[in-house]
Amino acid sequence: MLVLLLLERVLLGGKVLNVGGGMVNNEIKDLDPNSPFTLFLILVLLLLAQNHNLEEIIDRTRSFVLETKRSIEGIRSGLHAMNTSMETFQANVFDMHKK
Numbered sequence: 536m537l538v539l540l541l542l543e544r545v546l547l548g549g550k551v552l553n554v555g556g557g558m559v560n561n562e563i564k565d566l567d568p569n570s571p572f573t574l575f576l577i578l579v580l581l582l583l584a585q586n587h588n589l590e591e592i593i594d595r596t597r598s599f600v601l602e603t604k605r606s607i608e609g610i611r612s613g614l615h616a617m618n619t620s621m622e623t624f625q626a627n628v629f630d631m632h633k634k
Contacts, residue, residue: 567573582589
């Protein structure tokens with residue numbers, strides 16, 4: 536029901552209540568009807584209104600994206616540590632050649 540109400544307000548270009556984490560805040564925001572974000576929101580709301588399992592699919596996709604992000608951050612920190620070790624090794628080798 537909330538999805539249909541939000542969709543109606545978005546399509547009519549009215550003001551929409553800011554919905555976050557299942558709770559409705561008292562903040563009112565204007566949505567630009569020509570904004571790509573608004574068009575994406577309309578698409579998501581239409582899909583949610585038609586497919587009740589879509590929330591579960593979106594939740595699983597979100598979990599996958601977050602785990603991928605964490606994995607990439609781990610790889611990035613590992614590469615950074617390896618680079619630091621190589622720079623230290625290079626500096627030590629350079630010092631040995633100097634002596």
